[in-house]
Amino acid sequence: MTAWTWDYDPSAEYVTSGLPPGVLAEVERLATELAALGRDAAKVGLPDHKEGGLRELDILGGYGLVGFLVVARDSCVYVVNVTWTG
Known part of the structure; x- marks a missing residue:
């Protein structure tokens, strides 16, 4: 198990504002999987x-994109942008 985590940058409210609950759940699922990859993300x-x-x-069959940064010094994957066209 990795000690890596994930977070929103600058904030969850800024990045996820207006997203449907199902999209938000998918973003958080992907972020958890990326954090499990650690540096390989x-x-x-x-x-x-x-x-x-x-x-x-x-995400979700091409209806959106998740933008993220992998910051090794913080051992964290930062979700910085979610674009949803669905």
Whole structure:
């Protein structure tokens, strides 16, 4: 088990404002899985030609994107943006 965690940046209210409950649940599920990957989460998602920096993952069949940062010094995955088009 990893000691990594996840959090919203700058805040949960800012990032998730207006999202349906099901979308919010999916975002939090993905964030939990990314935190379980720890440092390797920097290799997940797009862009696929490099690791680190702002990463993006499709959610719920391509109806949205989750933007996240992997910060090794904090042992944390920060969810910074959620775009929902559904």
